[in-house]
Amino acid sequence: MLGAQALASGHGRIVAEYFDVGRSRTVPWARRPQAAALLAAMADPDRDFDAVIVGSSERAFYGNQFAAMAPLFEHHGVEVWVPELGGAIDPQIAGQEELVIVLGILSKREITRARIRVRSAMTVQTRDQGRHLGGRPPYGYRLVDAGPHPNRTLARRGVRIQRLDIDPEYGPIVSWIFTQRLAGHSVARITRALNDAGIVSPSAADPDRNPHPTSRRWILTTVRTILANPRYTGHQVRNRQRTDHDLIDPANTSLGHRDVMRWNAPTDWIISTTPAHTALVSEADFVTVQHTRAARHTAPGRTYTLAGLLRCGICGRRMESHWTHRPAYRCRHGHSSAAPPLPHRTSNAYVREDHVLPHLPALVIRLTGHKANLNASAAPPAPVAAVEYLRAESISMIFDPTAGTLTADTPRGERIAIG
Template sequence: MAEFFDVGHSRSIPWARRPEAAALLAALADPDRGFDAIVIGSSERAFYGQQFANMAPLFAHYGAAVWLPELGGEVDPSLTAHDELMVLLGILSKREVARARIRARTSMTVQARNQGRYLGGRPPYGYRLVDAGPHPNNADARRGVRLRKLDVDPTTGPVVTWIFAQRLAGHSKARITRALNDAGIPSPTAADPERNMHRANTRWTLTAVRAILANPRYTGRQVWNRQRTDHVLVDPDNTTLGHRDVMRWNDRDEWVISDRPAHPALVSEADFVRAQGIRATARTPGRTYLLAGMLACGPCGRRMESCWSNGKPSYRCRHGFSSATTPDPARPKNAYVREELVLRHLPALHVRLGGSRSTVTPEAALAYLQTRAIRLIYNPTNRTVTADTEGKERVYLG
């Protein structure tokens, strides 16, 4: 007898992606496995939706009977009653998950909005967790469960206030990031490494500053449901592999915000709203970049970024440097190339790639490259553009 029991894995995940269930499937393929039947302890935890219907041919192939408590014995898929029972149990299992999800989301919405309760997760940079008394549920309180709430961290809290003050003074996010790094202030990762083991960067980044300035929890109100988990197919061509979880941001109207302040504020609500409306530079509408995403830098391999230079579309590569970091004297010079210069030579590259030798416009050559997803590599040293193909066809920009 062998036992296979998955802990911490959703029943909605197919057997092949559950560690213990996958081990059972591997054992089934072994001719010397030592057992000839599988006894299911709880069908609701074993099969979800149509999983049994997908697994039944495999069980039959390896000659392994499936025993179920609801039947008091072996499942026979050839019997209509047994087949219908397994379909019903799969639906009930799916229904149980849906009901549990709805109940949990409803209770968390009420707790966050009406009570301002802290619902778990890493505390935002600038805050720390402190004790908030016994749990209101008597059963949890008897087990010693305590509530937690956010309080200002004396070390990192003033940094958040300073970031908002600098932004309200009109400074760009890049300048704020650079100032934090120049001052040697620990980044969120470095300030709390135990909760950020999945992150290795110990310097401030533009993304970190942007996230702080956009987080409404610094106004003192509890905020929940800023992100959601979407279930997308692992492989659209093989739906039996199930879904994988993908984190995505919700729209602002879906956020759950507490009706009253739940913890000390690091910025007033009025200043927070003002900070959201600040733009360091005005964006000019109507700018288009025909080669966006197609050009790569030859020396470093990075994708060249679009930029507007002398009133015309261009592309540049700063070799990993950004305005949020301090320049490195050893860094190579930025690479620039005008879009019109590359477009002018695309017809010649089109011919070398095997296209028509008749008159070809730059627009037609560009469409040819985009249709075939051909990337172009720009080398600023010899001013050449090379197609990232097997033949490495090249043109000189002059």
């Protein structure tokens, strides 16, 4: 502000101020609230200013932002004053616009170098020191004081560091979740048990840091997230996620990028070389859980001949075996029994096995007749033999409950109606 006033002294007066506090300089002007308001004011023919004074070029322009906006300033007849020139940028003087562009590139360089230094420092602090670098603690842990900050300057200012410690109320719940998974129980079953027992969920345990959930019940995603978090082994871990910068509109690059969070592969994680806090699960058990799949239990006398061959025509998922007095198959479209069904939810798909089997021999004849030159008098294959052929040829069947149709999806991409 003082720099802008000094620049305007003797030439005019400041009639309005536009400052974006807490906004990254990497964001284009059109997406910064105050900068966007300035652009709108520039377009007003009755505006009460004829120049824009930039207090800090490095904070105002990033990369090639000025090059993209220079035609807009010229179109509205608004001068741009920068402290490096002591006045307005004159496009007729060679090198002045290029100077501001260079300042934007230096601004980008400053951010890039700072990002590299911070990432390198955080990597060393995590890997070699196992230090907690901020953020909310995982469910089952709490933050406790770990002494003065190792940086002497910060320590003299009273800054202290924190570490993770087991929460006496929620820590045993995390251990129980891992124990149940090691016993072969499904995530849905664990979720139901937590809700039935009235166990406090992570969002309910810390509502101030979790204001977004509309429900405070346990859900499948919450349990899966706990089971996949390696920090429960006692090691400090960072870089599990990264921020990618995707173009908002590839056809209009002036809109800039949006930040998108994506998961990194485990090989890219930064893990402390030694334990940093008390573990809630051993490393061996944690690795075992990552490869554990709930066992499928079939009641005696119940067989499902078409298991794995049927897919849902609505959502594309593989239909699950379901017994209702007889073998049948259903699809709940990704929903589980961990939560009650909502009124607007798509109805489950359901088809009986005895409605499908009689049509399979004719299907196999249609699929093999042109290759095997079957004799018209030859007996059609038995349903069980037809099923074996479909499995061997990786042919699945698509059931559409809306239309009530069943089709075969061949490896060649052909769709053949059944029945």
